Structure formats: C-alpha cells, structure tokens
Amino acid sequence: GEVLKAGTDYSVSYSKNKNVGTATVTVSGNGIYYGKVTKNFDIIPKGVSSVTVSNQKGKKLKVSWKKNSAVNGYEIQYALDKNYKKLKKATIKKVKETSKVISGLKKNKKYYVRVRTYQKASGKNYYSNWSKTKTVTIKK
Numbered sequence: 549g550e551v552l553k554a555g556t557d558y559s560v561s562y563s564k565n566k567n568v569g570t571a572t573v574t575v576s577g578n579g580i581y582y583g584k585v586t587k588n589f590d591i592i593p594k595g596v597s598s599v600t601v602s603n604q605k606g607k608k609l610k611v612s613w614k615k616n617s618a619v620n621g622y623e624i625q626y627a628l629d630k631n632y633k634k635l636k637k638a639t640i641k642k643v644k645e646t647s648k649v650i651s652g653l654k655k656n657k658k659y660y661v662r663v664r665t666y667q668k669a670s671g672k673n674y675y676s677n678w679s680k681t682k683t684v685t686i687k688k
Contacts, residue, residue: 551651556578557577557578557579557581558575558577558581559575559578560574560575560576561576562574567591568591568592568667569590569591569670570590570591570669571588571589571590571591572587572589573586573587587601590608591674592674592675592676592677593616593665593666593667593674593675593676594618594676595617595663595664595676595677596614596663596665596679597613598614599611599661599679600612600613600682601659601683601684602683602684603685603687603688604688606688607654607655608650609649609653609684609686609687610647610648610649611624612646612647613642613646613647613679614646616665617643619665619666619667620668620673621639621666622639622645622664622665623638623640623666623675624637624640624650624661624663624664625637626659626661627659627660628654628657628658628659629660630660631660635668636649653686654686655686656685659684659685660662660681660682660683661683661684662678662679662681662682663678663679664677664679666677673677
C-alpha cells in the first residue's frame with residue numbers, strides 16, 4: 549500500500565535491451581526492501597509505413613510499402629475476410645524490395661491486405677506489429 553521511490557527503495561537494470569531480440573529487466577529492492585525479480589521481454593523491429601494496395605490487370609493486386617533497411621524481410625497476408633481466417637501469405641526475403649504483385653485472385657472480390665517486417669536474432673525471427681489493413685476490390 550506504500551508508493552516506493554526509484555533509486556531509493558528499488559533499482560532497475562536492463563541487459564541486451566538495445567537491439568531486436570530478447571532483453572532482460574531486473575528489479576532489486578534497496579534498504580529495508582529486499583528481493584529481486586528478473587523478467588525477459590522481446591524487442592521487436594519497427595514495422596512498415598506507407599502501405600498502399602492497388603488493383604492490377606489480370607486479377608492481380610500490387611502491395612507497396614516504404615523500405616525499412618534495418619530488417620531482414622517482409623511478410624504479407626491477404627484474405628477475403630477482414631478477420632484473416634482463410635489467409636494466404638507471401639514472404640519477401642530481400643530488404644530492398646518494396647512491392648509485391650500477387651496473382652491468382654478472384655474477380656469482383658474484396659481483399660484485405662496487411663504487411664509486417666521481420667528480423668532474425670539469435671536464430672529466431674522477431675516480427676513487428678501488422679500494418680493497418682488495406683482493402684482492394686479486384687475489378688480488372
């Protein structure tokens with residue numbers, strides 16, 4: 549029921565908290581307060597910005613975004629429903645690519661599309677949050 553003061557009643561220290569991957573925070577009691585708690589948390593990469601989706605001739609759509617050179621690649625999900633229940637995905641492993649044409653779509657159907665980045669650290673992929681969902685209706 550008492551409010552503790554940082555630096556006086558407890559101290560906080562971090563490790564491996566600058567780059568994408570798993571970081572650690574440790575909170576230790578000071579003075580009359582004792583004990584220590586250590587927790588791990590993930591640092592995720594920055595997501596994509598300026599996502600655009602456009603209809604292309606031949607029942608295709610084109611997804612474009614702004615390049616993020618700090619990551620290893622991008623992941624695109626697209627589906628016919630806004631909840632992405634029966635989704636399909638495409639992975640782009642080249643950071644320099646900032647667009648992808650997706651074919652084999654159904655004419656006169658509305659598609660929901662979102663993009664995220666990923667970065668590999670310590671043998672594991674860390675994913676950013678998804679971009680805002682964009683929609684496009686296939687008319688061509």
